[in-house]
Amino acid sequence: MEGYTKGALLGEGTFGKVHQYTQNSTGEIVAIKKIHLAAAKEGVNMTALREIKLLRELSSPHFVRLLDVFHHKVNLCLVFDYCESDLEQLIKDHRTLLSAADVKAYIRMILQALEACHAAWVLHRDIKPNNFLITTSGELKLADFGLARIFGSPDRQLTNQVFALWYRAPELFFGSRCYGPNVDIWAAGCIFAELMLRRPWFQTQTAEGMRNAPTEIGTLGEMFAALGTPQEGDWPSMGALPNCMRFSECKAPPLRTLFPKAPEDAHDLLSRMMTFDPTKRITASEALQHRYFRSTPAATPAARLPRAPLRASHPLSLPPKGGSALQQAPPVAEAAMDLGPSAQSLARSPLTEANRDASGASHPAPSSLNATASPAMPAAARPLDWGTLRQDPTAPRPQVSEDDLRSLKKRKLDLT
Numbered sequence: 164m165e166g167y168t169k170g171a172l173l174g175e176g177t178f179g180k181v182h183q184y185t186q187n188s189t190g191e192i193v194a195i196k197k198i199h200l201a202a203a204k205e206g207v208n209m210t211a212l213r214e215i216k217l218l219r220e221l222s223s224p225h226f227v228r229l230l231d232v233f234h235h236k237v238n239l240c241l242v243f244d245y246c247e248s249d250l251e252q253l254i255k256d257h258r259t260l261l262s263a264a265d266v267k268a269y270i271r272m273i274l275q276a277l278e279a280c281h282a283a284w285v286l287h288r289d290i291k292p293n294n295f296l297i298t299t300s301g302e303l304k305l306a307d308f309g310l311a312r313i314f315g316s317p318d319r320q321l322t323n324q325v326f327a328l329w330y331r332a333p334e335l336f337f338g339s340r341c342y343g344p345n346v347d348i349w350a351a352g353c354i355f356a357e358l359m360l361r362r363p364w365f366q367t368q369t370a371e372g373m374r375n376a377p378t379e380i381g382t383l384g385e386m387f388a389a390l391g392t393p394q395e396g397d398w399p400s401m402g403a404l405p406n407c408m409r410f411s412e413c414k415a416p417p418l419r420t421l422f423p424k425a426p427e428d429a430h431d432l433l434s435r436m437m438t439f440d441p442t443k444r445i446t447a448s449e450a451l452q453h454r455y456f457r458s459t460p461a462a463t464p465a466a467r468l469p470r471a472p473l474r475a476s477h478p479l480s481l482p483p484k485g486g487s488a489l490q491q492a493p494p495v496a497e498a499a500m501d502l503g504p505s506a507q508s509l510a511r512s513p514l515t516e517a518n519r520d521a522s523g524a525s526h527p528a529p530s531s532l533n534a535t536a537s538p539a540m541p542a543a544a545r546p547l548d549w550g551t552l553r554q555d556p557t558a559p560r561p562q563v564s565e566d567d568l569r570s571l572k573k574r575k576l577d578l579t
């Protein structure tokens with residue numbers, strides 16, 4: 164670390180911290196993630212190995228760049244391009260106004276990153292706002308490939324304990340272990356809605372407006388209240404999934420009632436990204452060709468997008484190591500298969516990493532979307548008034564059947 168000057172803390176997670184550093188020889192600002200190495204008998208953290216492997220192989224302007232990897236004392240240090248903020252900070256900042264053109268720009272960059280990821284036969288499996296970093300030029304970069312996997316084999320079994328709960332696709336809740344890029348698309352659709360709502364779409368709330376810690380049942384209830392309870396005709400393979408649960412029937416309200424001021428083409432794109440049947444869900448490439456991106460207003464150029472709070476001023480704090488079984492990273496056995504024999508020799512015992520933000524840290528929903536724009540402000544740059552942003556928390560939510568609830572509890576007990 165002699166060649167770097169330490170700066171502000173950018174984030175703190177399960178296995179280490181991310182700091183801003185300045186490279187002494189060039190003056191370049193970088194971000195260095197220090198991963199504390201476990202005892203020698205446990206080997207190197209598997210999540211770190213996976214991230215290093217994939218970022219060394221992948222090359223895209225839509226991914227954060229891994230510049231260097233080195234060992235320092237008891238830490239494995241990963242050097243990345245410095246990004247001043249992330250999409251979560253922007254969404255949470257109620258002082259920042261997002262126009263229709265801004266939302267269109269962000270979801271287009273998200274889809275471009277996923278298109279590049281899937282073209283390289285890689286599933287990210289941890290798509291959420293704080294994994295999209297914002298550069299000084301306003302561009303989004305996809306980061307944190309610790310849960311990513313190569314896909315393509317038709318019968319390969321993968322873990323379904325991936326994604327934070329608010330961004331997890333329904334087939335994963337129902338126990339699917341054979342899936343593809345459609346799980347990333349579902350999560351991107353959740354972010355699309357979150358950009359418009361300025362809060363997680365499937366965040367559970369009480370009638371008094373209090374936010375609850377996310378649970379599988381609660382998240383599915385919010386999901387089905389917004390999108391309707393899936394039926395066999397809409398999703399024929401649903402009943403064959405091992406953890407499929409029966410919920411009381413709830414009809415889907417029209418998206419225009421949830422996003423009344425959003426344009427119709429935004430409703431159409433969102434509905435195609437949030438289709439329950441994964442085989443019918445739109446791909447990233449198809450989504451980028453959707454008419455939404457050709458309609459007015461045009462997407463805001465990256466350099467003119469609103470600036471989010473600096474991460475150095477609002478460092479990301481992640482859940483402590485451990486967490487619930489639902490928040491832990493996949494077993495090492497699955498991870499080692501992707502990394503080859505050399506990596507398998509390093510993976511002596513399972514190491515877990517909590518899905519970031521799976522605890523659902525509460526934050527106030529910004530009121531900026533209802534702000535009044537200046538008359539002199541161009542129409543494309545005016546803040547949106549989406550109308551009624553929240554689902555009625557007093558409205559009844561679909562309920563899981565008692566038999567399936569007992570079965571779910573038994574499966575969890577069997578895992579302990």
